[in-house]
Amino acid sequence: MDLQKQGSMGFENNSVSTKSFGLKDKVGYLCGDLGNDFTFIFASMYLMIFYTNVWGISPSLVGTLFLVSRCIDAFTDVTMGRIVDKCKTTKDGKFRPWIKRMAGPVALASFLMYQSSLAGASMTVKVIVMFATYILWGSICYTAINIPYGSMASAMTDVQEQRAALSTWRSLGANFASIIIGSIVPQIIYYADANGNQIVSASKFTLVAGIFSICALLCYMICYTLTTERIKLEPTQKEENVSLAETFKTIISNRALLAIIGAAIVLLLSQFMGQTMNQYLFASYFKNINALSSLSMVGLPLSLGLATVSGVIASKFGKKEFSAFGMFLAAACYGIAYFMKLTNPWIFIGLYVLAGIGVTGFNMFIWAHITDVIDYNEVKFGERNDGVIYGVYSFSRKIGQALAGGLGGYALGFIGFNAAAQEQTTQVLDGIYALATLFPAVCYGIVALIMLLGYPLSKKVIAENGRILAEKRANH
DSSP: OOOTTTTEEEGGOOOOOOOOOOHHHHHHEEEEEEEEHHHHHHHHHHHHIIIIISSOHHHHHHHHHHHHHHHHHHHHHHHHHHHHHHHHOOBBBBHHHHHHHHHHHHHHHHHHHHOOGGGGOOOOHHHHHOOOOHIIIIIIHOOOOOOOHHHHHHHHHOOOHHHHHHHHHHHHHHHHHHHHHHHHHHHHHHHEEETTOOOEOOHHHHHHHHHHHHHHHHHHHHHHHHOOOOOOOOOOOHHSSOHHHHHHHHHHTTTTHHHHHHHHHHHHHHHHHHHHHHHHIIIISSOHHHHHHHHHHHHHHHHHHHHHHHHHHHHHOOOHHHHHHHHHHHHHHHHHHHHHTTOOOHHHHHHHHHHHHHHHHHHHHHHHHHHHHHHHHHHHHHHOOOOHHHHHHHHHHHHHHHHHHHHHHHHHHHHOTTTSSSSSSSSHHHHHHHHHHHHHHHHHHHHHHIIIIIIOOHHHHHHHHHHHHHHHHHHH
């Protein structure tokens, strides 16, 4: 897509709305990611537990489900990005109509995954339903709303500071969802038996899933209502004629995109593995569900605090530079936790908070990194490819999640975890602790090195790209 005034060379990329960018856009964009994560983070944290503890499906089979669905996503994510790029702008914009169109289907598909009434069905039926509903939700419905939503930032504003603000507010939406889900759900779905072991309530699982689906639908509608697309991003004749193979050839030459994809896969592998393992860590190792709720709640002040200074950090130090520092900090904290072999959950939470400064700081800038990558693609290759780039990146995030789910399931099986047992052996508990501490320490260290050595968009480079694009737009 080219950034051109109407009438230049017959193509359009002009302002389509006179409404100024403001708080409504930020709140609306936040609500969009909040809607996403009422289903996405809920699934990341608890779907494995539902399948293993409620339906009695083996962790390795659940891991296979996650890996198979990611293979499907390789086609659906990129195809959706291609569809979005070729869509014409309507009176509601280019991307916003998809939010309204898919809000209901993604909410319903999410609810269908958590049907406790099927717990007594045959294993064949449960496995078929598991594959069908998860692929319907994640590979089809969620893809069809998430990729237009993420691509919409480029059409809402072309001002770098405002795009950074959208990234921050989107990250706040994800953090709010994590806090709500992480702190409330354990108090509802778990109950203690006579020996103090934490047992899952199947019926309450389904109830919570229904409530979150309704919340997701409402958040999507708020996003649709409050956001405004101001930049008309029509495909140029060159982009319309280019083949998918040629587009991919350009994309795989984009060093910035490849680096951020590598970082995203490893980051999410660590984050989602951690979210899954923390459920087992606090329920089985620490045997303290209240501490698990507190773990989720500490993210709120952390997110709000970093959100207030994220703009200052970006302008003073640079997004790449702070992201690398944050990952080194997180790696160090988890490494310390592993070697201390903690038995007190509150000390673990203290180190988790310190690590969270680095992880949350990175996540505050992740979506601004993507807009920087898209700008870099335009400067280097003359094509924006917003939808395809976002689709490829979205797929890479799902790869990270799938690997976490797949490896999490296989790892639980490897260490001997028994979902039917009310109490795990010492060997299993030690394995859970290692997966929750040593694994993220290694992963965050790898992400830090990728950002420091592989990602080329430093503060200086981003400023130069902004200057080049500003001159290009002025000349048209």
